[in-house]
Amino acid sequence: MPAFMEPFRIKAVEPIPFPSLTERRRALREAGFNLFRVPARAITIDLLTDSGTSAMSAAQWAALMVGDESYAGARSYERFEAVVRELTGYPEVIPAHQGRAAERILLGRLLRPGDVSVANTHFDTTRASVEAAGAEAVDLPAEQTGPAPFGGDLSVPALRDLLSGPGGSRVRCVVLTVTNNAGGGQPVSLGNVAAVRELCDRHGVTLLLDASRFAENAYLITERDPAHAGRAPRDVAREVFALADGCWASLKKDGVANIGGLIALRDAELARRCRDELIAVEGFPTYGGLAGRDLEALAQGLLEVTEPDYLRYRAQTTRWFGDQLAEAGLPVLQPTGCHAVYVDAAALLPHVPPHRLPATALANELYLAGAVRVSELGTLVFGRPAPDGGDDLPAPRELVRFALPRRVYTRSHLEYVAESAATVVAKAAEIPGYRIVEQTGPLRHFTAVLAPGEPAGPAGRLERPVPGPTRPRPGPG
Numbered sequence: 001m002p003a004f005m006e007p008f009r010i011k012a013v014e015p016i017p018f019p020s021l022t023e024r025r026r027a028l029r030e031a032g033f034n035l036f037r038v039p040a041r042a043i044t045i046d047l048l049t050d051s052g053t054s055a056m057s058a059a060q061w062a063a064l065m066v067g068d069e070s071y072a073g074a075r076s077y078e079r080f081e082a083v084v085r086e087l088t089g090y091p092e093v094i095p096a097h098q099g100r101a102a103e104r105i106l107l108g109r110l111l112r113p114g115d116v117s118v119a120n121t122h123f124d125t126t127r128a129s130v131e132a133a134g135a136e137a138v139d140l141p142a143e144q145t146g147p148a149p150f151g152g153d154l155s156v157p158a159l160r161d162l163l164s165g166p167g168g169s170r171v172r173c174v175v176l177t178v179t180n181n182a183g184g185g186q187p188v189s190l191g192n193v194a195a196v197r198e199l200c201d202r203h204g205v206t207l208l209l210d211a212s213r214f215a216e217n218a219y220l221i222t223e224r225d226p227a228h229a230g231r232a233p234r235d236v237a238r239e240v241f242a243l244a245d246g247c248w249a250s251l252k253k254d255g256v257a258n259i260g261g262l263i264a265l266r267d268a269e270l271a272r273r274c275r276d277e278l279i280a281v282e283g284f285p286t287y288g289g290l291a292g293r294d295l296e297a298l299a300q301g302l303l304e305v306t307e308p309d310y311l312r313y314r315a316q317t318t319r320w321f322g323d324q325l326a327e328a329g330l331p332v333l334q335p336t337g338c339h340a341v342y343v344d345a346a347a348l349l350p351h352v353p354p355h356r357l358p359a360t361a362l363a364n365e366l367y368l369a370g371a372v373r374v375s376e377l378g379t380l381v382f383g384r385p386a387p388d389g390g391d392d393l394p395a396p397r398e399l400v401r402f403a404l405p406r407r408v409y410t411r412s413h414l415e416y417v418a419e420s421a422a423t424v425v426a427k428a429a430e431i432p433g434y435r436i437v438e439q440t441g442p443l444r445h446f447t448a449v450l451a452p453g454e455p456a457g458p459a460g461r462l463e464r465p466v467p468g469p470t471r472p473r474p475g476p477g
Contacts, residue, residue: 006410017041033452044372046373049403115136118171220338331348340403348362359378
């Protein structure tokens with residue numbers, strides 16, 4: 001039996017498109033060489049994100065039919081609230097339409113101009129929310145000399161020095177993103193959460209979780225920490241929640257649904273301020289921008305997502321996929337997490353400097369090779385325009401993320417991605433960099449218009465045909 005055989009059967013199918021090379025080249029050019037702007041009809045395998053792209057279960061689809069669409073006080077909210085309280089232990093439960101709305105509301109009501117938010121790594125929308133409140137986002141990831149079981153940890157010594165130093169009084173909150181998305185999808189250990197909790201208590205600082213992938217983080221704790229081997233992932237998740245003052249989450253990840261988010265808190269006064277803002281921008285506090293049927297599907301998803309068989313399949317699939325990409329020649333970050341495989345684009349494309357966006361260059365070549373869409377997490381996302389108008393300030397790493405939608409793609413789909421990757425690796429030295437033609441604010445990567453720079457090889461990579469792999473062949477599910 002395959003180690004990661006799917007613990008489910010497929011009941012409905014959806015056709016996927018196979019655009020030709022000519023169509024792929026046209027789509028990328030018309031999208032301004034930005035994969036966010038490429039229409040889904042021109043994508044064969046979409047690994048851009050695991051957010052909102054899950055396949056819901058039969059029980060979730062059934063739950064839609066009992067959704068209570070009452071504007072205020074719907075019974076669907078009562079079920080959602082009960083499930084969240086049982087899971088997190090937080091008495092204040094506030095739904096929102098998605099995670100970035102939840103974090104913008106919570107951080108906007110918690111932070112003041114001049115405050116500091118510290119994190120293992122702020123993700124792009126989180127940093128934008130911190131800065132929108134007039135506060136400063138400071139990343140303190142734990143230093144790693146190589147592969148580590150808990151590469152998502154926050155640096156406890158660095159946090160201790162910051163809190164004890166002259167600027168310590170400015171720190172208003174510490175955010176632990178579990179798992180650490182910007183840091184390679186790596187988990188945060190229970191010991192790290194406990195150590196951060198101790199420092200926050202000593203200095204009177206609020207500890208929050210970005211709990212969008214709480215179940216995957218809990219499972220990886222049971223897999224990588226011998227002290228917690230054999231424990232139920234749901235019990236580990238509860239212990240992590242118990243160490244924090246509250247959380248927000250995009251439930252488009254571990255809610256295993258297509259829309260939804262939440263804020264959950266211990267502090268009733270902070271929750272009141274969040275609800276005041278929620279009413280203005282999302283809706284009444286018992287629906288928060290969601291339909292009753294969405295709340296029902298989310299409640300069911302939050303029960304299913306901690307099932308050990310599902311999480312084991314999820315982690316083992318990601319590990320196998322990472323091995324396939326490594327065999328294709330991509331420099332894969334190890335160990336892999338659950339929701340994605342991360343690749344070091346700078347290592348593959350040393351001839352492309354950071355200001356020429358090597359992660360974007362690799363992502364675009366994968367699309368040209370096989371209509372595979374992935375996400376760049378390099379200088380386009382995490383870099384900043386230089387104050388003097390020079391080259392962009394580079395991101396810490398030039399990563400490309402192959403995110404795995406939950407319960408969507410089979411082994412043969414991912415083998416096709418690995419085949420596409422192999423064709424790109426074979427011509428890596430010829431891949432050109434990119435330059436930014438148009439950009440907006442701190443979330444520029446969603447809408448930026450790019451153009452290829454000078455090709456690195458003797459022929460322009462975008463000026464000649466790029467052979468793609470064959471279509472996916474029938475294979476084991």
